[in-house]
Amino acid sequence: MKASLFIALLASLLTAFQALLILLRGSGICLNEGRRIVDSLTSVPPLAFNVMGFLFFQAIFWGLLLERKNPGVPLKAVKVLALAGMASEGVLVAFQIFITEAFCSYCLIVFSLIIILNITLGLKQIASSVAVFAVVLLAFSSLQLKSAESAEGISLDRGTYGIRSAGQSRGPQLHLFFSSTCPHCENIIEVLKNRKTCTVRFQPIDEIRSLDFP
Known part of the structure; x- marks a missing residue:
């Protein structure tokens, strides 16, 4: 019980x-x-x-505290919440596997905390949480979903913020997917400023207010 309380508080x-x-x-x-x-x-x-994550972990934390005073019902509610957390994480993990094809380290940390939380609630909870996660993951994987790389019939031009044309040059055409807050992207853009022989299509992944590019 102490371990569960600690994990819920930490999360x-x-x-x-x-x-x-x-x-x-x-x-x-x-x-x-x-x-x-x-x-x-x-x-x-x-x-x-x-905010939803905070409320979720707080509900578990206070539920575990209530279990100390009135054993029985609060713990059952906590276990149900923990299973719901595993189901939600199943959706988020599947989304990252099959759609974004990129993993968020912060999301994985939260996922790990939910796994540990279920482990501290006993063997039956471990088995139930694994089953719930597996079912959600399998259900998600069975859907006919296409990632950005495998999508057909969708033109990248739809997400183009701007184009720097190479003029008469027959150089390569590049699609630059970038974030307005990524320092690595800024370095690449600086390098491309001097590459006048290639056409660059700028594909932002977040909101762009302005872009300084000749």
Whole structure:
């Protein structure tokens, strides 16, 4: 029970901190660019995800505290919530596998905390959570979904922000997928400024207000 309480509290603090960062600076923490890709392909704002995550872990935390005073019903409710968390993570993980084809490190950390939480709730909970996750993952994989790479009949021109033409030159045509907040993308754009012999199509993955490119 103590381990479950600790995990629920830790996850609550993590999601609250992430939500606070998004409020203050517009983006949260992530160890790779996977989060930006995932965020750009979902209609639910990252802030909403983290607020819901915070409320989810808080419900589990207080449910476990109530279990100490009134054993029985609170723990059953906590186990149901933990299974619901595994089902939700099944959808999110499947989305990253089959749609974005990129993993968000922050999402994986939250996923790991939910796994550990289910483990601390006993052997039956472990078996149930594995079954729920597997069913959701299999159901998602059975859908006829196409990733950005495998989609047919969809032109990349639809997402073009701007084009730098090479003029009369018959150089290569490049599609640059970039983020307005990615320093690596900025370095690539700086290099391309001097490559006058290639046509560049700029494909932003987030909202772009202006682009300084000759």
